[in-house]
Amino acid sequence: MTLVVIGPVTNDLVVIGEQEFQKVGGATYYQSFVFEKFYKDYLAIVNCSDSDLVNDFPNSDKVKVVLKDDTHYFVNRYPFEDNLDIREQSSNFADIPILRSDLENILPDEIDGFVLNPLNRYDFPAETIEFLKSFDVPIFLSIQGFLRLPGIQINENYTIKLDNFGELSGILSGVTAIFLDEAEANIIDGCFDVDEMVITNGSHGSRIVSEGEIKIEAVKCENVVDTTGCGDTYMAAYISKRLTDISIEKSGRFASKIASEKLKNHGHY
Incomplete structure (x- = not known):
């Protein structure tokens, strides 16, 4: 049985104060390091134009x-070195959807679950998600991409603005768990037919809404180096424990610990 993790790999520029560095990124990229250690039976499927990534x-x-004929490009700018919770993002908003026909011949025969990581609204058409639901296995979905819209154009990129997505309710119906941050939680309207909603809030911790609400304290990190990919790391760590029948609270505490470890490094966990 295999956990299938799907979403774009990206070419990123990270700017922290006066420092800047180019790197590979994307939720699926960050999560692969966590699954490689804690859930080794996984397969990552990425869409891009540069296979060397x-x-x-x-x-x-x-x-x-x-x-595909393009690759996602993101600029993650942290203007205040002493507060890496504040991030300014821009993207090229690559239109490179993952289609059912892209997946049909490369999925493994036996699947534990799917982890879906859209980075914008183009990545996962509703038809693709309905196809994946037909496997009747757990689906864990980061919703951030569905809320992103291009804002002001800066050279070849666009600032990112967040807005609700009318099709979101249908897309999320029957999904096992969704992952988002507090800014995104303030945008979505109403309750969805999901078992768990995991909401992160940077250094303020996280909360998990299921039958009730469980608050998870952030594990303190004295030397924060890079917060890019921290939420993706949390998501993968949480899933790795939930799939092995660990409780919601214990999974959240474990995820908080692993996310804190990621903060100490440039790049991945």
Whole structure:
């Protein structure tokens, strides 16, 4: 049985104060490092135009590339070195959807679950998600991409603004768990047919809404180096424990610990 993690790999520029560095990114990229350690039976499927980007993954043998005619590009700018909770983002908003036909011949025969990581509204058409629901396995979905819209154009990129998505209710119906941050939680309207809603809030911790609400304290990190990918790391750590029948609270506490470890490093966990 295999956990299938799907979403774009990105070419990113991270700017922290006066420092800047280019790196590989994307939720699926960050999560692969966590699954490589805590849930080894996984397969990452990424969409991009540059297959060399997978060389930065922890195990390129566990990555399959859906070649497209573009690659997601993000600028993650942290203007205040002493407060890395504040981030300014821009993106090229690549239109490179993952289609059912892209997946049909590369999915494994036996699947534990799906982890879906859209970075904008183009990545996962509703038809693709309905196809994945037909496997009748747990689906864990980060909703951030569905809320992103292009804002002001800056050179070849656009600032990112967040807004509700009318099709979101249908997309999320029947999904096992959704992952979002507090800003995104303030935008979505109403309750969804999901078992768990995991809401992160940077250094203020997280909360998990299921039958009730469980608050998870952030694990303190004395030397925060880079917060990019921290939420993706949390998501993967949480899923790795929930799939092994660990409780919601214990999974959240474990995820908080692993996310704190990621904060100490440039790049991945």
